[in-house]
């Protein structure tokens with residue numbers, strides 16, 4: 001049994017991570033801004049009131065978790081707002097950087113002392129942050145913030161390899177969550193998370209720093 005910390009745990013993909021990990025018998029620390037009833041009823045350890053853009057909130061999380069070693073850190077929290085060239089909204093772009101790129105890096109950096117030797121870090125990025133895969137443009141804030149997150153993941157994989165800590169950079173697929181208005185063309189959170197957990201399970205010092213689709217496909221940068 002290992003200890004997993006999941007951000008953005010109250011709904012969507014983050015909640016499903018908590019549900020499947022709990023069913024597997026793992027210890028789950030569910031981090032969120034506020035806990036919905038489903039999460040509160042799951043029977044996992046819930047740490048609410050944590051906005052990952054806040055230095056003070058993340059420091060508060062670290063102090064709450066003092067003495068609790070973590071095996072797997074899943075940086076899942078994220079946001080998506082549509083920003084087009086015609087309506088370039090720099091406040092929105094900045095906010096998406098704060099959450100998607102800086103928030104995940106802040107949390108990871110703050111929790112590094114609590115990661116066990118051999119620990120794993122997963123960053124839930126997006127194919128929308130692939131430069132090679134960008135065939136349609138637009139989505140300035142989301143695309144730019146996710147490519148920044150993926151780059152942080154690649155650097156973390158090099159910097160933490162000597163400590164035996166591995167990093168996976170993961171695309172969940174197009175998933176039926178609030179972020180996509182529960183799109184009919186998406187896969188379910190159940191299918192996505194089953195794949196994401198398989199990728200995290202197969203992560204090792206040889207393949208650390210890889211960018212994978214939840215279905216196992218290696219994605220282009």
Ligand SMILES: NC(=O)c1ccc[n+]([C@@H]2O[C@H](COP(=O)([O-])OP(=O)(O)OC[C@H]3O[C@@H](n4cnc5c(N)ncnc54)[C@H](OP(=O)(O)O)[C@@H]3O)[C@@H](O)[C@H]2O)c1
Nearest residue numbers: 008010012013033051052076077078126174175177178179
């Ligand atoms: N769904 C897809 O098709 C898809 C595709 C590619 C990548 N992704 C990525 O997958 C991850 C999960 O997305 P989802 O589809 O499950 O979306 P979602 O249902 O919108 O959930 C997003 C989660 O992130 C949390 N969050 C947002 N801003 C936060 C902040 N400042 N501090 C702490 N938590 C914050 C939200 O908390 P609140 O409830 O408090 O707002 C919520 O729990 C995201 O990183 C997303 O970019 C999703």
